[in-house]
Amino acid sequence: MRIVKRSLLAKSLFWTLAVMLLSLSAGVSYAQTGEELFSKKCVSCHTIGGGDVVGPDLLGITEKRDREWLIRIIVDPDSFLDDPIRQENIAKYGVKMPDLGLSEEEAVKIIEFLSQFAAQPSEATPEETPEIQLGDPEIGRALFIGELRFTNGGPPCVACHSVRSAGINGGTLAKDLSDLYARLGDRGVYGALKSLQFPVMKDIYAGKELTDEEVAHLAALFKEASETNRAKSDIYPLSGIVVFLVAIGIATVYFRRVG
Numbered sequence: 001m002r003i004v005k006r007s008l009l010a011k012s013l014f015w016t017l018a019v020m021l022l023s024l025s026a027g028v029s030y031a032q033t034g035e036e037l038f039s040k041k042c043v044s045c046h047t048i049g050g051g052d053v054v055g056p057d058l059l060g061i062t063e064k065r066d067r068e069w070l071i072r073i074i075v076d077p078d079s080f081l082d083d084p085i086r087q088e089n090i091a092k093y094g095v096k097m098p099d100l101g102l103s104e105e106e107a108v109k110i111i112e113f114l115s116q117f118a119a120q121p122s123e124a125t126p127e128e129t130p131e132i133q134l135g136d137p138e139i140g141r142a143l144f145i146g147e148l149r150f151t152n153g154g155p156p157c158v159a160c161h162s163v164r165s166a167g168i169n170g171g172t173l174a175k176d177l178s179d180l181y182a183r184l185g186d187r188g189v190y191g192a193l194k195s196l197q198f199p200v201m202k203d204i205y206a207g208k209e210l211t212d213e214e215v216a217h218l219a220a221l222f223k224e225a226s227e228t229n230r231a232k233s234d235i236y237p238l239s240g241i242v243v244f245l246v247a248i249g250i251a252t253v254y255f256r257r258v259g
């Protein structure tokens with residue numbers, strides 16, 4: 001008996017570690033295409049059609065600025081701070097675009113990625129959603145922790161994220177999303193949930209996009225979370241177990257795909 005139990009424990013530990021390692025290595029090796037570079041280096045400050053966040057919305061930017069200028073601001077933003085457009089933007093946003101140590105080749109890839117959004121502003125851009133409707137935060141919570149399933153079969157967010165301010169203690173693979181709303185605002189949150197274009201997540205939710213209603217419910221949860229700064233203590237008692245089971249589930253899916 002004891003041996004059986006121990007090997008079970010070893011197995012579950014193995015899977016948990018495997019998921020973490022896989023996800024991490026996935027995150028690293030993704031720094032390849034323009035889209036992946038963008039989702040690693042730029043999304044914390046820019047959206048494409050989701051509105052201004054820390055920096056300006058980059059929807060249509062390749063039509064607004066010429067290529068040389070764009071390469072320069074991405075590769076060496078500190079070299080032309082006296083440019084009138086820069087001065088205006090720095091005054092408006094109160095921060096300057098950081099030097100991210102990218103090469104010209106990487107900048108070109110990112111610009112190519114961005115140029116897709118100029119030619120055909122997709123129907124999914126929140127810019128065209130006249131008003132952002134927030135849903136029901138309780139449904140958002142149920143979806144987040146996996147009590148309710150996502151229509152298109154995506155895994156619950158709690159596998160990798162916590163929202164501690166809403167009392168949800170989930171996986172630690174990715175950021176705690178407590179302050180998401182405060183950081184991004186309506187449009188930013190909506191844009192981020194609509195696209196889920198972040199490393200790791202992008203693949204897991206490919207073909208399993210959230211529906212508009214689900215996005216609205218989750219956005220409501222994040223809004224509530226940023227308002228009520230609830231103590232860590234009233235945590236869903238089962239969330240630890242749920243997280244563990246979900247992690248194993250994801251691992252299985254991953255391994256089936258890989259193997």
Ligand code: HEC
Pocket residue numbers: 037038041042043044045046054055056058061065070073074077085086089090093095096097098100102110
């Ligand atoms: C820490 C926040 C931050 C990050 C990360 C960041 N930017 Fe910026 N970006 C800004 C800010 C603030 C401005 C406006 C002020 C300025 O020009 O310095 C800006 C300006 C820009 C502009 C000019 C916009 C215009 O209207 O002319 C482009 C293009 C741009 N960023 C692209 C990128 C790309 C591509 C990345 C990722 C490789 C990136 N930024 C990463 C904050 C950021």
Ligand code: HEC
Pocket residue numbers: 023027043044144154155156157158159160161173174175177180192193198199200201204210218250
């Ligand atoms: C398999 C793990 C995994 C799952 C499941 C997952 N995410 Fe993520 N998520 C990540 C990783 C990794 C990142 C990028 C790194 C980070 O922000 O920590 C990320 C980033 C994000 C970001 C950007 C964070 C920021 O502050 O810029 C948001 C928003 C987000 N996830 C929301 C969600 C939502 C909503 C769900 C459920 C529908 C979800 N995630 C499910 C792994 C996951």
